[in-house]
Every structure is written in structure tokens, then in C-alpha cells.
Amino acid sequence: MVDMIECSGSFFRDLNRRYGYRIVAELKDWIKLDKKRASLCNRRIFLLECRRNKLTPRHISQNIKCLNEVVMDINCPIMKKADKLLNKFKRSVINIEIEATIWQLTRIQRRLVDIKYNSRKSLPPDVFADFELRSYNNYDKLFRKIRKSNVKKIEELKRKQKVTHIDGSVVDEFLFNYTSLEIPIDVAHTLSMGPNFGINELKHEFSIPRVLKDFEYCIRGITSSDDIKNTLRAQATNIITNHYRNPKNFRGDYMVKNFKETRRFLEDNPDILVMRSDKGNSTVIMYRDEYVDSMYSLLSDVTMYRVLNKDPTLTVQSFANCLLDKLHT
Structure with a gap:
């Protein structure tokens, strides 16, 4: 079957005749924004993986190549200082790119929510559901294609750049940072700890x-x-x-110190969320607005969710109790 999105001529001409040019323009924007969203989602994942694995993307390394050549001589007296400065600069550039990508992605997701809302009001339910399903399939196909390409890029960067894992290797395994913030190593250690770890409480906190x-x-x-x-x-x-x-003095305990540092960091950054991942004993850090927008985007899918006028818990519970009573008797 030929994809509906590819048959843009006849399909959109028919929609234009039946529902007007405005709805056609919004559906075309939907397609374009889905393509951009697939690209931006993969770009965010790619940049986050580069930062997590301490890799430098090719477009960054190429642009600062001239700086590397200046201090390439091993006998250069400022080689260590320049290398440290360049590494810090690379991390800063990656953080800026992640932040810009997240901003673009959030803006596109909000625009898509508006388009879907307007389209749902203007189109018959069957036409809207069919278009939404096909557009999702096209998005998923493009997303997988770009992701496959980016995975190859990551593997190539790992081969070319000799990455040395320091103390943060264990942290990277249990902590996934999907924001542009640079998490301090002490904070990262604390957030990566599982539920089996405990913090000694001070007397005033006991x-x-x-x-x-x-x-x-x-x-x-x-x-x-x-x-x-x-x-x-x-x-x-x-x-x-x-x-x-007679409380013990835990003020010198590094876990207590890291816990206080983590609490201070979270208070200074109220725009982020720290959550447990659905699978695996790991921690996820992401922006609060991005999480809320993603939830709204999921809930706006009327094929999967619908608004309830009241909480059905009591009704379901009463029905289940009646069934149990019948089985018991």
C-alpha cells in the first residue's frame, strides 16, 4: 500500500475540497514538524551519549582543530593547561547544543499539540485517527533510521577517541542526565545510589x-x-x-556531605526532575517542563486515552466485590 503521506497531491486536494485549505496547511505543518521532531530527538540522544561517554562530536572537533594544532607539540610548556581548557570548552559547547536542542524540541512539541487539537475538531474521527496513525508510523520509521545512523557515529567516535573512564564510570551506568546541566560529581554519586543505601542523620534531623x-x-x-x-x-x-x-559525629561522613550538596543543588535547580527509571535500578534527570509537555502529548492521543467525568475506582471496586461474593457463594 502506498503511504498516505507520500500521496500528498491527491490526498490533500481531497481534504482541501472537503474541509478547506486551513486544515490542509496544518496537516502539512504536522508532517514537517514530525520530521524535525525525529531529527531533534535523535540529536538530543546523540549529544547526551557523547557527553556521557566523554566523546567530542566531529563537528566540534573539526571547528577547534586549529587550536589543537597550536599545542600539538608534546614539548609545548602550556600543553597541559591548553588541553584542560579545550576539554572544558568542548563540554560547554555540547551543553549549549543540548540546551538549544531541548528548547527547539519543546517548541515543536507544543506546536504539534495545538495542531492535533485543531485537527481533531475539524476532521471526522476516522479521518483524524487514520492520519494520526500513518503520521506516527512515518515518524517512527524516520526516527529509527536516524537513530541507526547515530549509533554508528557513536561507535566510530569511541574507536577514534580513546576514552578513559575515571571514577564516574559507575555513575554513568546508573545515572542518566537528559538536561544541559553539568551535574557535579558528588551530586551524581548521590543520585546514582539505589534504595539500599542509607544516609546517617544528624541530631537536629533525627x-x-x-x-x-x-x-x-x-x-x-x-x-x-x-x-x-x-x-x-x-x-x-x-x-x-x-x-x-550521645549522637555520633557524622559531619565528616562523605555521604552526609554529598547528601547536603545534592539537596542544595536540587534547591538551586527547581526546573529539573529526578526520577527512578521504569526499568533497571537507575536514576533519570530531566527538565520538568519537558516531562509535563511529553505527558500532555501522550494524553492528547484520544485513541489511547479519554477524559473521565469521575473517578471509577469505587465503581470498579464494587463490581469486583460483587464478583467475589458470587464466586464465594
């Missing part, structure tokens, strides 16, 4: 009611006599009291 609540919750799950439970409560009370009256 909450006795919270500890007692958690301890009592654990006690209730024990199938023992009341005497044993009361003994455990007495021992826990003694431990908590001793800890509170």
Missing part, C-alpha cells in the same frame, strides 16, 4: 516519632507473643535514647 512509627509497623508483622514484642520495644527505646543523647 525524627523520633518517625522511627517509632516505622519500628511499630515492623513489630506488628511479627508473629510472636506480646512479651517478646514488649521486650523488643524496650530494647529499641534504649537504643534510640542512647543515640539521641
Whole structure:
């Protein structure tokens, strides 16, 4: 079957005759913006991978080639200083490109949401759903094609550029930064830690009611006599009291220090979100606006979601209870 998007002449002429030139213009913009979105999404992924693997994209290395040639002589007295400065400059350029790409992508996604909203109001549901499905298939096909090309570019850069992984190699495995922010290494270490890590609390941060609540919750799950439970409560009370009256000095603990640094970093950057990934024990950092726009874009798909007038939880729960009662009787 020939793709509907490729048959732009007859398809759009028919739409123009039935619904007017304005809706045709918006659908054509939809196609163009989808192409740009596929390219920008892959560009963002490519740049983030370059930054994560400490690679320099070819277009950046080519533009600063003349600077590299100036200090190429190993006997140059300022070689180390120049090399450090160039590496910092490369990272800054990559961060700027990531930020610009995210800005362009956000603007396109917002425009696409408006176009889909207007098109849904102007077109019959079957025509709109058919066009949306085919446009998505074209976007997915183009996205995969560009991604395949970018994967080859990354592998080629890894072969040509000898990347040395320092202490941050473990961090890169469990922390994925999809923003243009340069995450400090101490903050990155803290955010990459899994749920099995614990932070020692200082005395002014120690909450006795919270500890007692958690301890009592654990006690209730024990199938023992009341005497044993009361003994455990007495021992826990003694431990908590001793800890509170004679707290250990954790101020020199590097995890406490990193935790404070991380909390300060997140307070200074309220426009980012830190979340657990859906798969794998890793952490994801992304812009709040980008996350919200992506969620709105997903929810605007009427073929997958629809607005409910009320919460159906109680109705479903009552129905399930009735079924269980029937099965039980």
C-alpha cells in the first residue's frame, strides 16, 4: 500500500475540497514538524551519549582543530593547561547544543499539540485517527533510521577517541542526565545510589516519632507473643535514647556531605526532575517542563486515552466485590 503521506497531491486536494485549505496547511505543518521532531530527538540522544561517554562530536572537533594544532607539540610548556581548557570548552559547547536542542524540541512539541487539537475538531474521527496513525508510523520509521545512523557515529567516535573512564564510570551506568546541566560529581554519586543505601542523620534531623512509627509497623508483622514484642520495644527505646543523647559525629561522613550538596543543588535547580527509571535500578534527570509537555502529548492521543467525568475506582471496586461474593457463594 502506498503511504498516505507520500500521496500528498491527491490526498490533500481531497481534504482541501472537503474541509478547506486551513486544515490542509496544518496537516502539512504536522508532517514537517514530525520530521524535525525525529531529527531533534535523535540529536538530543546523540549529544547526551557523547557527553556521557566523554566523546567530542566531529563537528566540534573539526571547528577547534586549529587550536589543537597550536599545542600539538608534546614539548609545548602550556600543553597541559591548553588541553584542560579545550576539554572544558568542548563540554560547554555540547551543553549549549543540548540546551538549544531541548528548547527547539519543546517548541515543536507544543506546536504539534495545538495542531492535533485543531485537527481533531475539524476532521471526522476516522479521518483524524487514520492520519494520526500513518503520521506516527512515518515518524517512527524516520526516527529509527536516524537513530541507526547515530549509533554508528557513536561507535566510530569511541574507536577514534580513546576514552578513559575515571571514577564516574559507575555513575554513568546508573545515572542518566537528559538536561544541559553539568551535574557535579558528588551530586551524581548521590543520585546514582539505589534504595539500599542509607544516609546517617544528624541530631537536629533525627525524627523520633518517625522511627517509632516505622519500628511499630515492623513489630506488628511479627508473629510472636506480646512479651517478646514488649521486650523488643524496650530494647529499641534504649537504643534510640542512647543515640539521641550521645549522637555520633557524622559531619565528616562523605555521604552526609554529598547528601547536603545534592539537596542544595536540587534547591538551586527547581526546573529539573529526578526520577527512578521504569526499568533497571537507575536514576533519570530531566527538565520538568519537558516531562509535563511529553505527558500532555501522550494524553492528547484520544485513541489511547479519554477524559473521565469521575473517578471509577469505587465503581470498579464494587463490581469486583460483587464478583467475589458470587464466586464465594
